[in-house]
Amino acid sequence: MKEITCEDVLMSQMAAADCEQPEFSRQQLSTHIAACANCQHELKQSEALDQLLAGHTLSESRVDLWPAIENRITKRTSAAFHWRPFALIGLLLVIYKLLEMLPARDLGMAFKLVPLVIVVLLFVFIKENPFRINTELVLER
Amino acid sequence: MDDAEAIKRCQQGEQECFRHLVERYQKRAVAHATAILFNRDDADDAVQEAFIDAFKAIGTFDTARTFYQWFYVLLRNRCYKLTAKRRPTESLDESMLLTSQSGISGETTLGLENALHSLTAEEREIVCLKYFDGLSYDELATHLQIPRGTVMSRLFNARRRLQRKLVPEREV
Secondary structure, three states, rough: OOOOOHHHHHHHHHHHOOOOOOOOOHHHHHHHHHHHHHHHHHHHHHHHHHHHHHHHOOOOOOOOOOHHHHHHHHHHHHHHHHHHHHHHHHHHHHHHHHHHHOOOOOHHHHHHHHHHHHHHHHHHOOOOOOOOOOOOOOOOO | OOHHHHHHHHHHOOOOOOHHHHHHHHHHHHHHHHHHOHHHHHHHHHHHHHHHHHHHHHHHOOOOOHHHHHHHHHHHHHHHHHHHHHOOOOOOOOOOEEEEEEOOOHHHHHHHHHHHHHOOHHHHHHHHHHHHHOHHHHHHHHHHOOOOHHHHHHHHHHHHHHHHHHHHHHHH
């Protein structure tokens, strides 16, 4: 059987007080404690600490972090949202240009309209009307 | 709305649902961060950063776990990054971490807080999770991602240091 030390006893007593399974039996512990003044003193202190801790809870003070978090999340998502469609349109235009540069290949009139379609799609995507006149603009005096 | 639904909707891109999680857990998170950092401003910063981390990683959230259990790992990472950067504060003049039940003087609470302040951040964290949140040793092992034996020894050492700091003073 493993020899029981003061530290073993105190740790087992801590586990028992915390409603956990101690490593040593109740009998082993009480036999050691009865004969050990050091453990008796330590256990008294331990009980006092338990009482003190039991009389307190963590403070949950008023806090509102959402506005700051929302601000950062919005910035992040809007930045991530914007570059992708423009990158896609750029890629489509590059592919178009490469196809156009292929020699001895006539893809017809419809092919020439592809850039126009891409530009129209761009305006649809950004929800802007290029022909709309902004009446809110005022000339500076 | 429960957490599972909020998380699912966040994963589908509904940013507003993240508000539910922030508002539900921010107080608890600030209390835990304060326990580790012992500085309220730093705690607010760490919690904010941890929520941003959680939002970025919400797509990888495993619904088998609770949100706070998952979030706590991110929070303590943020807290320990901050503890490495910041100088420790001096002893406290007023209580900021604990609330006492009736019959306990403010002086006693402040004494306990100062004794907690003398522990390492890891020791303080485990004491707070055990005695103020009531986690079992197995739950502590999961929360802190350490073996159960380490939970016991860390807790034992922390308690010993608290006793040395605190109980003799109370006996005088």
